[in-house]
Amino acid sequence: MITLAARRTLSAFVIAFGIAITGAHLFERADAAPSPRRTAGEEQRMPSVMSGDGMLIPVAGIQVSQLVDTFDQGRSGHSHHAIDILAPRGTDVVATADGRIRKLFNSGDGGITIYQGDTTGHWMYYYAHLDRYADGLAEGALVRRGEVIAYVGTTGNAPKNTPHLHFAVFELPPSGEWWKGDAIDPYPLLVNAARQRAIASVARQ
Numbered sequence: 001m002i003t004l005a006a007r008r009t010l011s012a013f014v015i016a017f018g019i020a021i022t023g024a025h026l027f028e029r030a031d032a033a034p035s036p037r038r039t040a041g042e043e044q045r046m047p048s049v050m051s052g053d054g055m056l057i058p059v060a061g062i063q064v065s066q067l068v069d070t071f072d073q074g075r076s077g078h079s080h081h082a083i084d085i086l087a088p089r090g091t092d093v094v095a096t097a098d099g100r101i102r103k104l105f106n107s108g109d110g111g112i113t114i115y116q117g118d119t120t121g122h123w124m125y126y127y128a129h130l131d132r133y134a135d136g137l138a139e140g141a142l143v144r145r146g147e148v149i150a151y152v153g154t155t156g157n158a159p160k161n162t163p164h165l166h167f168a169v170f171e172l173p174p175s176g177e178w179w180k181g182d183a184i185d186p187y188p189l190l191v192n193a194a195r196q197r198a199i200a201s202v203a204r205q
């Protein structure tokens with residue numbers, strides 16, 4: 001694994017919401033996703049498309065207040081570059097957005113994993129440590145936001161007594177190669193999307 005500097009472009013948003021970030025090293029000893037490529041000079045680059053529009057927290061029943069930003073935590077020689085969402089084993093994992101299942105993959109660290117693209121080809125969502133896939137899930141399948149795609153587990157290197165979803169968001173290069181994305185902190189994206197939904201729901205009343 002390559003040691004990568006953490007992207008901090010969205011951290012100010014987190015601070016603005018006054019969310020306490022614990023320093024505890026959660027969960028994995030090493031983590032799941034293949035190393036996202038990153039080159040010098042990219043650290044200050046904002047995502048060219050601010051995703052998060054409508055992204056759902058990908059674990060059923062989890063509220064924003066339960067999320068902890070673990071993006072920058074160390075994982076045995078590299079940064080985590082994902083968020084860990086604690087939930088009981090077997091809890092529904094739902095698609096964070098509409099898109100297509102690009103890869104179903106079983107890796108040593110990530111265990112049972114899903115790579116799901118969005119509808120624009122700009123983003124890749126990665127779900128790891130799954131207990132199992134939803135029945136019938138297949139590569140190439142279109143999924144809708146909120147659709148159950150898998151169940152929370154501890155496959156790969158997750159501690160067996162700490163079931164959680166390891167969730168990462170990658171911004172893909174223009175070539176669209178799904179395995180070459182840059183990791184973006186999912187935490188502010190999820191918080192922002194939930195906030196926008198709350199505002200929209202108040203506006204409708």
Ligand SMILES: [Zn+2]
Pocket residue numbers: 027028031032080082083084165166167
């Ligand atoms: Zn993780």
